[in-house]
């Protein structure tokens with residue numbers, strides 16, 4: 224089964240929240256924050272057989288996009304769905320903004336490998352940026368020649 228990637232609609236927010244709540248390592252956002260991102264930012268969802276299996280969301284800030292979250296539901300992991308989400312996000316960003324930025328927990332190797340695979344480069348570190356547990360954030364950027 225291949226995954227279909229499309230922009231999220233407001234009525235996807237409950238399914239987005241449901242899979243986000245299953246993940247301990249994901250960033251956690253409220254329903255209102257996701258609705259705001261769907262309305263003004265960039266939220267892409269992955270669907271297989273009409274089931275929402277993952278999403279990536281970004282916020283537009285001063286000519287750049289900042290990835291806020293990327294997540295794939297447990298039963299769909301390691302099947303290339305995040306790859307498809309990132310590929311589509313990067314393709315859209317290239318024609319719209321000068322860069323995509325993000326921060327990620329230092330220990331989150333699956334996410335770091337994913338970003339690196341899509342061309343993101345480490346550009347900095349924020350000491351003890353995260354709480355519970357305290358951990359450094361690694362900053363990544365993907366810059367376009369525009």
Ligand SMILES: CC(C)(COP(=O)(O)OP(=O)(O)OC[C@H]1O[C@@H](n2cnc3c(N)ncnc32)[C@H](O)[C@@H]1OP(=O)(O)O)[C@@H](O)C(=O)NCCC(=O)NCCS
Pocket residue numbers: 246248249250291292293294295296299300301302303304305306307327331332333334336337338340
């Ligand atoms: C990170 C995450 C989105 C990857 O989703 P996925 O659909 O399983 O990833 P894919 O199958 O598309 O893999 C794409 C690439 O990601 C990297 N990757 C994914 N899972 C990995 C793992 N367990 N270990 C190491 N690298 C991994 C690899 O580079 C992989 O490419 P490869 O298959 O050629 O090696 C998923 O693990 C997840 O939802 N994690 C919890 C939420 C989270 O921490 N989000 C990130 C920051 S908020």
